[in-house]
Amino acid sequence: MSEQSVRRPTQKSRLARYLIPIGSMAAALSLIAIIYLGYDLAKGRISPCEAVFQESSIGLKTKISFLKTEGELEIGREQLAELTERAQMTALNLKTCCTVLDAGRVDPEQFLQCKGSARSYEARLDDIAALVRTAVKEGMSTGSVATTAATAAPTPPAHVEEQIAQEVEAAKAVSRDFNKQVVQVRKEQALETLQATPPQNVTIGAQEREPNSDLLTTNGLSLDTWVTAAIGDGKDSDYFVFTTPKTYRDRIRVELQNRSTTLEPRLRLYDASKASLGDRYNTTTGADLSYDFVAAPDTTYIVRASNYYGESAGVYLLRVTPTKAYDAYEPNDDILTAKPIELGSDLAAGIMDGHDQDHYRVETGDAEAQLLVTLTNSSTSLRPQIRLFDASKASLGEQHNTTGGGDSSYLFKAAPNTAYYIQVRDYYGDAAGTYTLTVNEAQPGG
Known part of the structure; x- marks a missing residue:
């Protein structure tokens, strides 16, 4: 066998060694391209705020992944864990801001401020990543001899470690400020919503009238009168408002008679200031329910009817009755x-x-x-x-x-x-x- 015939398979095997990684890399790049193409296509089908959240979340995860891989020694495990949590919080805060401000249509200026705060946190992560690269580079050059002798990881210069610590604290401060900003945005929009939604208490007779699904849109109940109502789906709630008799302090009974075999009834009572006073429930499907309480005379209360687990639905009857539990010498409360x-x-x-x-x-x-x-x-x-x-x-x-x-x-x-x-x-x-x-x-x- 000639020397040339011996070399030829060796050259092919060497060529194959180079081609296999190149093929793997091409396949990986193709997969990434398909994923991002699919994401871009899906972005048009999902809500704008969900798209904002996913875009921000992916960008922050990429930067955090680098820090976890290259910077754990320089940053510290606890600090790195907090940066990771704050990255997730930043993406969620941006989504919350987008949702509250209706994707920027309610208040574009505030929405831009929220986006700016999210970018500031992302920029801080970039600064930390740059310092980590510097720390690794300078640690390698200045500590290579020492590490060979001690078989330990290179130690970056003290000034770089100090800069990293300062940048980490700055990033955390940006995240805290952004969180406060989102809380304030939510509060302001909640107040504007309340101003724009006047209370509507509709007096009803034999049947409820929608909407009555929150404390601002209630149905007014007459005492001693049965009304027919229904929980339409798992998230539905019905709110009713009533006033106790004028003269006597009395025991009041709220009765719910189930007219379905599916509803797991729950009653919650509120005072006139919409503060919760307590609740009663029955987890048996189709069961009846009552709520007794002692009430001051001529006082307004609100009762909410719903299902207990947030899953069931059904028709029911509701009545509020003064039981006349007072004695013959009332009122004599003072x-x-x-x-x-x-x-x-x-x-x-x-x-x-x-x-x-x-x-x-x-x-x-x-x-x-x-x-x-x-x-x-x-x-x-x-x-x-x-x-x-x-x-x-x-x-x-x-x-x-x-x-x-x-x-x-x-x-x-x-x-x-x-x-x-x-x-x-x-x-x-x-x-x-x-x-x-x-x-x-x-x-x-x-």
């Missing part, structure tokens, strides 16, 4: 509305909830006497307190029993022809219950 009672008579009354108080006014006869106020508990929950006031409404003292269901009494020396006020309440202010109250002259030696 000393100015105290009800007169006769000596020797028994009265049956009740404390409706922990905030309830009952007040009575008793007048003495012509002679001085020892009077005994007796409270007989007819519940197992009320911890009664009796407080006495004179005619000028000054407190004279009190007696109480901290046992739930316990009785209480108060003995005092009464002046002739004088009015006294008696207050009854739960001692701790968080329980309710019924009772019987009597004011008698105490028997001598009793």
Whole structure:
């Protein structure tokens, strides 16, 4: 075999070694071109704000990837992790800004400021990358001998490390400022939206009227009236506004009767200032639901009907009913509305909830006497307190029993022809219950 025939396969194999990487590189470049072409085509089909987000996110990820690969030693793992998180936050903040400002149509100037802040963060990452390259280059040139001997990574000069640290802090500051800017933009646009959307409370009869899907577009409910309504999809909510009766503090019941086999009902209550007061729910599909609460007279409330998991839909009936749970001596919630009672008579009354108080006014006869106020508990929950006031409404003292269901009494020396006020309440202010109250002259030696 000749020497030339031996060399020929060797030359082919060498040529193949060069061609294979070139072919792989060409295939990779083709794949990248296809991906970006597909992205450009998709960009026209997705929302403008989503396109802005993806473009910003891809650019920032590319820069972060370089820093992770080349700059972990110079930047530090913790600082690098924070730069990564702030890059993601920057892309999301830009998308939020775009969405709030309706892709720049609402306020183009503010939108340009948001884009400028995002570019500033991207520029800071470029500056950090340039310093990392310098650190690697200078570290290689100045530390090559030392690293050969110690088999350690090259150490960049101190001044470059200091510059990197300063640029990292500057990038974080840009990100924080951008975040505050977006929060302010959202607040301003929310206020403008509220100004542009006046409340609309529509009085309804037998059926709800859309829109009533937020606290500004409610349906006005008449008390003791069933209305038909529906949760149209998982995200739907219905808001209803009602006012309690004018005279009495009462227990109000909101009732939801399910007219479907799918709805998992939920009720949330709001006060007139739109602050949430609590909610009730039933996770059984097709179940009914009620929400009882004690309400002040002539007070406005809002109730929201929805589904619990945000997925179900269905038709339902809704009614708000005053239960008339007050006793015959209401209203007597303060000393100015105290009800007169006769000596020797028994009265049956009740404390409706922990905030309830009952007040009575008793007048003495012509002679001085020892009077005994007796409270007989007819519940197992009320911890009664009796407080006495004179005619000028000054407190004279009190007696109480901290046992739930316990009785209480108060003995005092009464002046002739004088009015006294008696207050009854739960001692701790968080329980309710019924009772019987009597004011008698105490028997001598009793």
